[in-house]
Amino acid sequence: MTAWLVSDLHLPPKPSPLREGFLRWLAAAAQDARQVILLGDIFEAWVGDDLGIETYAEEVAALRRLSAAGIDLRFMVGNRDFLLGNGFCAATGARPLPDPCIVTLGGRPTLLSHGDQWCRDDAGYQRYRRVVHHAGVQRLFLRLPRALRQRIADRLRRQSRAVTATKPVTITDVSPQAIIEAFGHAGVDRIIHGHTHRPAVHHLTVDGRACERQVLPDWTPARMEGLRIAADGQRTPAPA
Numbered sequence: 338m339t340a341w342l343v344s345d346l347h348l349p350p351k352p353s354p355l356r357e358g359f360l361r362w363l364a365a366a367a368q369d370a371r372q373v374i375l376l377g378d379i380f381e382a383w384v385g386d387d388l389g390i391e392t393y394a395e396e397v398a399a400l401r402r403l404s405a406a407g408i409d410l411r412f413m414v415g416n417r418d419f420l421l422g423n424g425f426c427a428a429t430g431a432r433p434l435p436d437p438c439i440v441t442l443g444g445r446p447t448l449l450s451h452g453d454q455w456c457r458d459d460a461g462y463q464r465y466r467r468v469v470h471h472a473g474v475q476r477l478f479l480r481l482p483r484a485l486r487q488r489i490a491d492r493l494r495r496q497s498r499a500v501t502a503t504k505p506v507t508i509t510d511v512s513p514q515a516i517i518e519a520f521g522h523a524g525v526d527r528i529i530h531g532h533t534h535r536p537a538v539h540h541l542t543v544d545g546r547a548c549e550r551q552v553l554p555d556w557t558p559a560r561m562e563g564l565r566i567a568a569d570g571q572r573t574p575a576p577a
């Protein structure tokens with residue numbers, strides 16, 4: 338079955354060409370795909386389903402149309418929209434995927450991940466990640482008033498941008514060792530992930546096996562693109 342994948346749109350909470358692009362992309366997917374997989378950081382900020390569903394009402398409605406049409410709609414959370422929850426699932430008909438997980442795409446078992454867990458050389462980020470993925474921390478956060486959640490998220494985002502700008506580029510990419518381990522552990526020969534904003538197809542050998550790691554592109558107004566994988570395995574860009 339034909340699958341469409343996309344990640345790292347970082348849709349802002351205000352009107353944007355990216356948001357228009359995503360609506361076009363979903364409309365195109367609806368015409369062609371049997372499965373649509375959102376691979377994280379679709380939304381730049383998601384500080385609870387109550388707020389997110391209002392802020393991104395058009396996107397939620399478009400996703401709902403997709404699943405209502407019988408398309409298998411899946412999502413993995415990223416490091417921006419990791420609070421996508423049951424309310425989002427109910428509103429869109431999307432079903433969550435654990436990170437990482439193996440999905441057969443174009444007949445080929447493929448390890449899917451957002452990718453941030455493999456940026457292991459970035460110790461500061463990994464510490465932050467452990468805290469924000471803690472279920473208790475998330476429960477407490479979601480009990481806070483909306484305005485406060487929004488302010489905390491804005492501050493964290495500003496800090497993250499400032500800190501990332503000072504880090505060497507190799508640190509914010511995936512760790513080669515983490516990738517080798519992931520291939521070995523999953524026993525697959527293909528990984529597809531996002532997060533690093535370094536779109537490419539990398540070829541490598543792991544335990545004597547030819548393996549491939551494809552990084553999805555992040556979205557800019559100049560490049561709004563996902564990946565289409567046909568039933569026969571053929572891969573082509575899926576532009577908005």
Ligand SMILES: [Mn+2]
Binds near residue numbers: 377415416451532
């Ligand atoms: Mn990310």
